[in-house]
Amino acid sequence: MGVPTEDAKPDQRFERITAGVPELADERLREILRDRYGLDAASLRRLAGETDQNTHVVDATGAEYVLKVSGPADRRAIEFQTALLAHLAEQDLGVVMPRAVADVSGAPVTSVSDGGRELPVRLLTWVPGTPLAEVGRRSAELLADVGAAAGRLTAATAAFVHPDPPAPHYWEFPHAGAVLAASIGHVGDAALRAAAVAIRDRYLPLLDEKLPGLPVAIVHHDLNAFNILVRRDGGRRRVAGVIDFGDALPTARIADLAVLASSVMRGTASPLHVLATLAVAYHDARPLAEAELDLLFPLVAVRSATVAVTAARLDAERRHGDPRHRSAAAADLVRTLSEIPADVGRAAVRHACGLPAHPAGPAVTAWLAENAASAVAPVEGSLAPVDLSASSAIYDGADPRDHDALRAAAGAEILRRRPGVPVGRYGEPRFLAPRRRRGTGPDEPANVHLGIDLFAGAGTAVRTPLPGRVEAADIAGVDLVLLHEPVEGVRFRTLYTGLTDPASAGDEIAAGGRIGRIAPGGALPPHVRVQVAAAPLDGWTGVPAAVPDSETAMWQGLFPDPTPLLGAQNAVAPWTSGIGKALEGRRTHLPDSHPMYFKRPISMVRARDCRFYDEEGRSYLDALNNVTLVGHSHPRLVETASRQLGRLNTNTRFVYDTLTEYAERLTATLPDGLDVVYFVNSGSEANDLALRMSRYLTKRDDVVIIDDAYHGYTSVVSDVSPSRYKHYGKPDTTHPTPNPDRYRGAYGYDDPDAGAKYAQHVIDAFDRLAAEGRAPAAYLFEALLAGGGQVVLPPGYLAPIFAAAAERGVLTIADEVQVGFARLGEAFWGFQTQGPDVVPDFVTMGKAMGNGFPMAAMVTTREISRAFDPTGRFFSTYGGNPVACAVGLELLNIVEDEGLQHNALVVGQYLRDRLAGLAERHPLIGDVRGQGFYSGVEFVLDRATKEPASDETLIICERLKDEGVLVYPTGPAWNILKLKPPLTFTRADADEFTDTLDDILETGW
CATH class of the missing domain: 3.90.1200.10 (Aminoglycoside phosphotransferase (APH), C-terminal lobe)
Incomplete structure (x- = not known):
C-alpha cells in the first residue's frame, strides 16, 4: 500500500x-x-x-x-x-x-x-x-x-x-x-x-x-x-x-x-x-x-x-x-x-x-577472505606487524600524556624495523591520538584505524593488489580510488592515501601494476594507507583514517578489513582485543569469589600519575586507587626500583644501608617511642602481627573493634572484620562497637558531643567484658573508616578511648593501611588528627607505603617488642627487602619534595566543597564527608528516610567509568562513592570528576 x-x-x-x-x-x-x-x-x-x-x-x-x-x-x-x-x-x-x-x-x-x-x-x-x-x-x-x-x-x-x-x-x-x-x-x-x-x-x-x-x-x-x-x-x-x-x-x-x-x-x-x-x-x-x-x-x-x-x-x-x-x-x-x-x-x-552496515559489506568481506592468495602485496619487502597500540612496549618510559613523545617512540620503532616493511594493523586502537575524556560526544578520540599502513621509504613503488580501474584521484582526502568488480555481485573499492605521482582516472591496471609512489612522511615515517570501501564515495568530503571506539563496528561495516590484500603469505593479522582471553584465564585459574571492578571490566595496560590507560588507548581519571600515593609510574620511583633491582635485592638477615635509613625516616614521622619496625608484605600481615602480639602480651583473647570496619584477609584479621565474618559468623572473641557515623548513627553532625558519646560505647564494651572476666586484649580501629563507609571519626572520639584503654591494660592498634602516609592532609597519620594524646601501641601500614610495590610494616615500642621476643625470632622473607626500602624511602622524599600532604589538605577540601555544591542541586546526594584525599559521597533515595540508593550508586560508577572516571562503591549498603585518588590529584582533576558526576546526575539513566 x-x-x-x-x-x-x-x-x-x-x-x-x-x-x-x-x-x-x-x-x-x-x-x-x-x-x-x-x-x-x-x-x-x-x-x-x-x-x-x-x-x-x-x-x-x-x-x-x-x-x-x-x-x-x-x-x-x-x-x-x-x-x-x-x-x-x-x-x-x-x-x-x-x-x-x-x-x-x-x-x-x-x-x-x-x-x-x-x-x-x-x-x-x-x-x-x-x-x-x-x-x-x-x-x-x-x-x-x-x-x-x-x-x-x-x-x-x-x-x-x-x-x-x-x-x-x-x-x-x-x-x-x-x-x-x-x-x-x-x-x-x-x-x-x-x-x-x-x-x-x-x-x-x-x-x-x-x-x-x-x-x-x-x-x-x-x-x-x-x-x-x-x-x-x-x-x-x-x-x-x-x-x-x-x-x-x-x-x-x-x-x-x-x-x-x-x-x-x-x-x-x-x-x-x-x-x-x-x-x-x-x-x-x-x-x-x-x-x-x-x-x-x-x-x-x-x-x-x-x-x-x-x-x-x-x-x-x-x-x-x-x-x-x-x-x-x-x-x-x-x-x-x-x-x-x-x-x-x-x-x-x-x-x-x-x-550489515552496508548491504554489500558481507559479500565483499567474504570474497576478500577467500581470495587472499591471489592478491599482490602493495609494496615489495618482508611484511611484519608493528604494534602501535597502548599495550606496546615501544611506549615504555614515555609519558602517555605527551602526544609528541608517543609519536616519537612510534616513529623510532618503525625506523628500527627497516629494511623490512612494518605494517600498522587494521582495527588497531593506536596510542597516538590525544587522550581525551571518553564518551559519545566529540571529545572521544578517533584512534581505531580503518586501514592498514605500510611503512616503506619515500619513493617506494605502490602496486594494486587486484585488477581494477582508477575511479578517481584526489577525492575525499584519498589520493587514489580503484574500483574492483571481481565477480558478479561483488563490487568494492580500494583506497590509497600517502601517494605521490598517482595513476590517472580511468586507467585499467592489472594486479601488481604500479599506481603511485609513497610520498614523504609527516608526523610518522613515510607510509601508504590502504583501505577497502564497500560503498562509493559520492558526496563524501573526507574518508576517516580512524574512528572512535564506540562507532568502530559500524564503520568497519563500511570499510572492511583490507588485510587480505597483503596476500596469503603475509604475517599480519588485524588487531584483536585481549580482554576476552584474559577474562577466560581468570575464570579458569582464579577463584569464583575473586572480585573485579565494573560489569564490563577494563583491560588496563599502563598508567601515569592520576591516569589509567586501557588496551584501546582510552584514558581514565583515577579517583579510586589509594595504593599509588604519589601517582602511577612516578619516574623517580621507577628509576629507584630499577636501579636497586640491578644492584641488590635480598632479605633482612643481611645488612644493607637502605633498611636502616628507611626505618629511621619512617619512624621519624611517628610520635616518640614508636621506633621498632616489623617489615612485612601486606596490611593484612601487619594487622595479624599486631593482634598476635597484643594477645600474647595481655594473655587475653578478646578484641574490640568498630562495626563495619575492614582489617584484612588472614584468618586472624578476617575474624575482626565484619565485612568478612558476616559470611561465616562473628567469633565470640570479637566485639563490634557502633560505627561513629554522624550521618546515619545515633549522634549526628549537629551533636557537639558526638565523639564522646560514640567513645562511651567503646569504653562500655571494655568494662562489660572486664566484668565478664574477659577483658579485651586490644582495641583495633581505622583512623577513617574505609569499608565502613568513608566515615570520619568525630572530634573527641579517640582520646577518651585511649585513656580508658591505658587504665584497663587494653592495647591500641591504629590501622593506617588505607589512610596513612599524609593522605588525610591534616597530619601524616590518621590517628594524629584526633589530637596529641592519641598515641597507639601499634601502628600498621601498607598499600600506599610502596606506591604499588608490595610492602607493609607494623611499628611499636621497644618495650612491647622486647616483651614479645620470647616467642622466637621474627622474620619475613620479603619484608623490608632492599628494593622495598629504596622505594619506600624515595616515596617519603617525593611526598616532602612535592608538597603532597599540603596538596591533599587543600585540593581534598576543594573537591568536597565542589561535591557539596552538587548536593545542593541533586537530592540523590545525602552526605559528603571526608578528610584530605579520603572522601565519601553517600547516595540515598530519600533524604528524610536515608534509604540507601545502592543500585543507583553502582549505575553511577558504571556511568563514570564510561565517561573516563574511575570510582567505586563502598559501605555496608554499597551506596557510597569512595574517593581516594593519588596525592598528586589536582584542582583540574577535581573539576573533571565533579563536572562528570554532575553531568551524570543531571542526565539520569
Missing part, C-alpha cells in the same frame, strides 16, 4: 499553519468552561500551538485540563483525533495520553460561535510531565525509552481504523519538495541555505522513488520533543506521556520515527548516536522493514530541512508559526546532516538494528 496522494495544493496546506490560531479572551474561555463543562476555572495559562488556541486550565478543585479551540476547517481532523484518542485509551502503552472530557451534553467535541464562524472546542485531561525538549542532557536509557514508547504508540495507532481520515497536510513527507521550493529562498543564512539545497538535491529523488512503496499506517506525525513528556524517579528519567495528536493521519509508517529523530537529534553532540539509539529501541518495539530503515536517515534530513526553511519563511513573511522550531539548534542540525554521507547515516541505523 502506497503513501496517500495529495488532495490539496501546497499553498493551501501552507495556509493552515500560517492562518493563525483562534483568539478568544480569557473571560470567554471561562464562560465556555462554565457553561459547556460545568467547570469553574481558578487559573488559565496560554500554551503554544500552531493551529489551536491551547489553554492550561486549573479548576476550583485543583484538577488540570487543556482547553483547545480550533479553526472551522479543522472539524474533520478533530473528529478523527477524538476517535483516535478513544482508541488509544483502551491500549496499555505504559504512557499517559490525553483523554477527551465530554461536555454537559455528553459530546466529546462541542463548538462556539465567534464572529460568524463556528469554532470546534475540546477539553482534554492534562498530562503531567516535563517536555523532552526541556531536558538538557539525556541519557542513553531515556533515549531508548523514548524510542520504545514511540514504537509502541505506532503499533497502537496503526491498529486504528476510521472511515473519514483527515486530508493530507503541510508536514507530510510527500510534500517536502513543494515546501522546500517555496521556502529555501527565504533563508538568509548562506550556510543553512546551502545545506538545505544539498539535502533537497540528494534525497528528494530518493523519496520520490522509495516512499510510495513503504508500508502505510496511521501515525501521530508530530512526535517531537515538545510533545513527549518525561518524569523523573530518583535518578531515572522515563517517558511519562505523549500529547498533541493534531497532525495524526495515515501516511508512511516510518514517518513517526523520522519526525521524532529529527527533533530529538537537535542540539546533541553526536546526532547519529541519538538516531541509532532511537531507531533500535523503536525497531525492537515495532519492527520495521529493511526498506523503511534504509530510508530513515534521508527522511530525518529532509524533515530537519523543511522545519528550518519553514521557520525562515514564516519569519520573512511575518506570519504566524510555532516559535519552538526557530531554534539555532534546528539550523545547526541541518548543517550537520548535510555533511554526513548518505551511506554513513544509513549505516548508523542499519548497524543499530542488527543489519
Whole structure:
C-alpha cells in the first residue's frame, strides 16, 4: 500500500499553519468552561500551538485540563483525533495520553460561535510531565525509552481504523519538495541555505522513488520533543506521556520515527548516536522493514530541512508559526546532516538494528577472505606487524600524556624495523591520538584505524593488489580510488592515501601494476594507507583514517578489513582485543569469589600519575586507587626500583644501608617511642602481627573493634572484620562497637558531643567484658573508616578511648593501611588528627607505603617488642627487602619534595566543597564527608528516610567509568562513592570528576 496522494495544493496546506490560531479572551474561555463543562476555572495559562488556541486550565478543585479551540476547517481532523484518542485509551502503552472530557451534553467535541464562524472546542485531561525538549542532557536509557514508547504508540495507532481520515497536510513527507521550493529562498543564512539545497538535491529523488512503496499506517506525525513528556524517579528519567495528536493521519509508517529523530537529534553532540539509539529501541518495539530503515536517515534530513526553511519563511513573511522550531539548534542540525554521507547515516541505523552496515559489506568481506592468495602485496619487502597500540612496549618510559613523545617512540620503532616493511594493523586502537575524556560526544578520540599502513621509504613503488580501474584521484582526502568488480555481485573499492605521482582516472591496471609512489612522511615515517570501501564515495568530503571506539563496528561495516590484500603469505593479522582471553584465564585459574571492578571490566595496560590507560588507548581519571600515593609510574620511583633491582635485592638477615635509613625516616614521622619496625608484605600481615602480639602480651583473647570496619584477609584479621565474618559468623572473641557515623548513627553532625558519646560505647564494651572476666586484649580501629563507609571519626572520639584503654591494660592498634602516609592532609597519620594524646601501641601500614610495590610494616615500642621476643625470632622473607626500602624511602622524599600532604589538605577540601555544591542541586546526594584525599559521597533515595540508593550508586560508577572516571562503591549498603585518588590529584582533576558526576546526575539513566 502506497503513501496517500495529495488532495490539496501546497499553498493551501501552507495556509493552515500560517492562518493563525483562534483568539478568544480569557473571560470567554471561562464562560465556555462554565457553561459547556460545568467547570469553574481558578487559573488559565496560554500554551503554544500552531493551529489551536491551547489553554492550561486549573479548576476550583485543583484538577488540570487543556482547553483547545480550533479553526472551522479543522472539524474533520478533530473528529478523527477524538476517535483516535478513544482508541488509544483502551491500549496499555505504559504512557499517559490525553483523554477527551465530554461536555454537559455528553459530546466529546462541542463548538462556539465567534464572529460568524463556528469554532470546534475540546477539553482534554492534562498530562503531567516535563517536555523532552526541556531536558538538557539525556541519557542513553531515556533515549531508548523514548524510542520504545514511540514504537509502541505506532503499533497502537496503526491498529486504528476510521472511515473519514483527515486530508493530507503541510508536514507530510510527500510534500517536502513543494515546501522546500517555496521556502529555501527565504533563508538568509548562506550556510543553512546551502545545506538545505544539498539535502533537497540528494534525497528528494530518493523519496520520490522509495516512499510510495513503504508500508502505510496511521501515525501521530508530530512526535517531537515538545510533545513527549518525561518524569523523573530518583535518578531515572522515563517517558511519562505523549500529547498533541493534531497532525495524526495515515501516511508512511516510518514517518513517526523520522519526525521524532529529527527533533530529538537537535542540539546533541553526536546526532547519529541519538538516531541509532532511537531507531533500535523503536525497531525492537515495532519492527520495521529493511526498506523503511534504509530510508530513515534521508527522511530525518529532509524533515530537519523543511522545519528550518519553514521557520525562515514564516519569519520573512511575518506570519504566524510555532516559535519552538526557530531554534539555532534546528539550523545547526541541518548543517550537520548535510555533511554526513548518505551511506554513513544509513549505516548508523542499519548497524543499530542488527543489519550489515552496508548491504554489500558481507559479500565483499567474504570474497576478500577467500581470495587472499591471489592478491599482490602493495609494496615489495618482508611484511611484519608493528604494534602501535597502548599495550606496546615501544611506549615504555614515555609519558602517555605527551602526544609528541608517543609519536616519537612510534616513529623510532618503525625506523628500527627497516629494511623490512612494518605494517600498522587494521582495527588497531593506536596510542597516538590525544587522550581525551571518553564518551559519545566529540571529545572521544578517533584512534581505531580503518586501514592498514605500510611503512616503506619515500619513493617506494605502490602496486594494486587486484585488477581494477582508477575511479578517481584526489577525492575525499584519498589520493587514489580503484574500483574492483571481481565477480558478479561483488563490487568494492580500494583506497590509497600517502601517494605521490598517482595513476590517472580511468586507467585499467592489472594486479601488481604500479599506481603511485609513497610520498614523504609527516608526523610518522613515510607510509601508504590502504583501505577497502564497500560503498562509493559520492558526496563524501573526507574518508576517516580512524574512528572512535564506540562507532568502530559500524564503520568497519563500511570499510572492511583490507588485510587480505597483503596476500596469503603475509604475517599480519588485524588487531584483536585481549580482554576476552584474559577474562577466560581468570575464570579458569582464579577463584569464583575473586572480585573485579565494573560489569564490563577494563583491560588496563599502563598508567601515569592520576591516569589509567586501557588496551584501546582510552584514558581514565583515577579517583579510586589509594595504593599509588604519589601517582602511577612516578619516574623517580621507577628509576629507584630499577636501579636497586640491578644492584641488590635480598632479605633482612643481611645488612644493607637502605633498611636502616628507611626505618629511621619512617619512624621519624611517628610520635616518640614508636621506633621498632616489623617489615612485612601486606596490611593484612601487619594487622595479624599486631593482634598476635597484643594477645600474647595481655594473655587475653578478646578484641574490640568498630562495626563495619575492614582489617584484612588472614584468618586472624578476617575474624575482626565484619565485612568478612558476616559470611561465616562473628567469633565470640570479637566485639563490634557502633560505627561513629554522624550521618546515619545515633549522634549526628549537629551533636557537639558526638565523639564522646560514640567513645562511651567503646569504653562500655571494655568494662562489660572486664566484668565478664574477659577483658579485651586490644582495641583495633581505622583512623577513617574505609569499608565502613568513608566515615570520619568525630572530634573527641579517640582520646577518651585511649585513656580508658591505658587504665584497663587494653592495647591500641591504629590501622593506617588505607589512610596513612599524609593522605588525610591534616597530619601524616590518621590517628594524629584526633589530637596529641592519641598515641597507639601499634601502628600498621601498607598499600600506599610502596606506591604499588608490595610492602607493609607494623611499628611499636621497644618495650612491647622486647616483651614479645620470647616467642622466637621474627622474620619475613620479603619484608623490608632492599628494593622495598629504596622505594619506600624515595616515596617519603617525593611526598616532602612535592608538597603532597599540603596538596591533599587543600585540593581534598576543594573537591568536597565542589561535591557539596552538587548536593545542593541533586537530592540523590545525602552526605559528603571526608578528610584530605579520603572522601565519601553517600547516595540515598530519600533524604528524610536515608534509604540507601545502592543500585543507583553502582549505575553511577558504571556511568563514570564510561565517561573516563574511575570510582567505586563502598559501605555496608554499597551506596557510597569512595574517593581516594593519588596525592598528586589536582584542582583540574577535581573539576573533571565533579563536572562528570554532575553531568551524570543531571542526565539520569
